[in-house]
Amino acid sequence: MLQVFNTLTRKKEAFKPITPGVVKMYVCGPTVYNYIHIGNARSAIAFDTIRRYFEYLGYQVDYVSNFTDVDDKLIKRAAEDHTTVPKVADRFIKAFMADTAAVNIEPATAHPRASENIPEIIAFVQALIAKGYAYESAGDVYYHTRKFKNYGQLSDQRIDDLEVGASQHTDDEETARKEDPIDFALWKAAKPGEISWDSPWGAGRPGWHIECSVMSTKYLGDTFDIHGGGQDLEFPHHENEIAQSEAKTGQTFAHYWLHNGFVTVGDDNEKMSKSLGNFVTVHDIIKTVDPQVLRFFMATTQYRRPIQYTQGNLDEAANNLSKLQNAYRNLDYRLADAQDGADAEVLQQLQALKGAFVTAMNDDFNVQNGVTAVYELAKLANVYAAQTTVHRQTVAKLQATLSELAGVFGVAFDNPDEGLADADIQTLIDERQAARKAKDFAKADQIRDDLKAQGIILEDTPQGVRFRKE
Known part of the structure; x- marks a missing residue:
């Protein structure tokens, strides 16, 4: 049985969905005033991997992730760029969709925007x-x-301690408007020139926390299964979401709260920040790093653990990913000369590896142990593909299972649309073989x-010349 922390x-608790066979899941999305950084990507990749595992288990996943498209940061960015808040939001939502697609993150079932839910937000506040x-x-x-009697339960904090912190971080003008320093804004009055909407309290815009309460319950119901996000959102964002939502509905907001770990940058484990000059966006990373390597690197660290973003760790991920890709290609190559039939012993080993994968992933999505089972599957595939005689049913089953399990981590094997078509490569290989037979080694070497x-890397095997794509 699946256990989640x-x-x-x-x-850790046994996962029991509200509706059998369905997982309702809300994950806080980005504030779209800039390209997403690797901290945003870590959260998106972690929960996409969790989503994919639920789908592997056969669940229907209703996955909602929002865009915060009205906020102080967007207002500031719009002023700096001499444009409007909606145009800033549109630009970076488009970039988000492109960058997340590059690292093979599935689009959410719904990507609601705060600005599209203003009537619902106002009604929520009125309630x-x-x-x-x-x-x-x-x-x-x-x-x-x-x-709200349970305030502080999620982040394990005492309300009196929170009062001290609030008094230290709230400006005098805002404190004067509050009845208590720890109260937080649901709706903010608009300053001159700011984007705003009419409301019963005058022109203004939503506070940050209220939008997630509104959009999660709108799309998933007053109570849903999983609420996810980064550890930095436990307080105050998620704490405030619980307080708002449960006060309004009188129902439990979410049954399970999952939070992913932080990302540090460099060998010194520095926390990423603009002031330290180590602020890294996915938009820039994937210009020089294979997006699938970045995805595999982040997807194969258990979601609650911190990730250290270094070149060495990326290189290790690239090497491990290459091993899986090569195993898949070895199987693909042998399909051409495979005989009819199956090998019971190999299929039995395969089944055991699938069981090991599920056992690992059922332990709070333990991807480190889960991917170890996939590596063992790749080894089994390589050993089998090297045999003189292979059987089609076994090769196909090994290949399909390798694709299925690796797919949980977002790995997609050979894209036939990239680079030279396989038929064109084979034509060049045949020309090279003909040149070698004619002892025209210069031409053969030039083709290689x-x-x-x-x-395209050529390899000589007992079954003939084959190729793989780097």
Whole structure:
């Protein structure tokens, strides 16, 4: 049975969906004022891998991830670029979709935007006011934090300690508008020239936290299975989401809370920040790093563990990914001369490896042990593909299973649309073989070098010359 670590209870729990066969899952998306950095990518890749494993198990996954498209950061960026907030948001949402597609992240079932849900946000805030959990002050609306009895449970903090922190991080002007320093904004009055919408409290815009409460419950219901995001969102964002949502609905907001670990940069394990000059965006990384390598690197670290982003770790991931790709190609090559039939012993070993994979992944998505089973499958595939005689049913089953298990980590094997077509490569190989037979070794070497320059590596095997793409 699948066990997940629930941040709310701080222990592993058996996963039991609300609706059998369906997983309802909400993951906080980016604030779209810039390209996503590798911290954003880590969260997106971690939860995409979790989603893919649920799908591997046969679940239907209703996966919702939002875009924060109105915020102080967007307002500032729009002013700097002499444009509008919607244009900034549109630009970076488009970039997000392109960059995440490059690392093979499946699009969410829904990608709602805060700006598209303003009526629902206003209605949500009105409901909280009516229930006595919120109040208006000078055009702002704040949440009565102390009225929610379980506040601080998710992040394991005492409300009195939070009061001290709030008084240190809130400016005097905002504090004067609040009844309590730890109260937080649901709606913000617009400043002159800012993007705004009409509301019962005057022109303004949503606070950050309210949008996720509104959009998650709108698309998934008052109670859903999993809420995910980075560890940095536990407090205050997710804590505030729980307070808002449960105060309004009177229901448990999410049954399981999953949080991914941080990303550090370089051998010194520095936290990524613009001030340190180590701020890295996916948009820039994939200009020089194979996007599939970046995906594989991040997907094969258990989601709760920190990731150290270094060139050495990327190189190791590239090497391991190459081994899987080569194993797949070895099998693909042998399909051409495979005989009818199957090898029971090999298929039995394959089944055992599938069992090891599921056992590992059922332990809170332990991808390190899960991918180890995939590496063992690749070894089994290589040994079998090297045999003089192979059987078609066994080769096909090994190849399909390797694709299926590696697919959980976002690995997609050979794309026939990239580079030279296989038929064209085979034609050049045949020309090279003819040149060698005619003892025209200069031409044979030139063909090999030309193919290598295009990322095509030739290999001599007992079954003849074959190729692989780097």
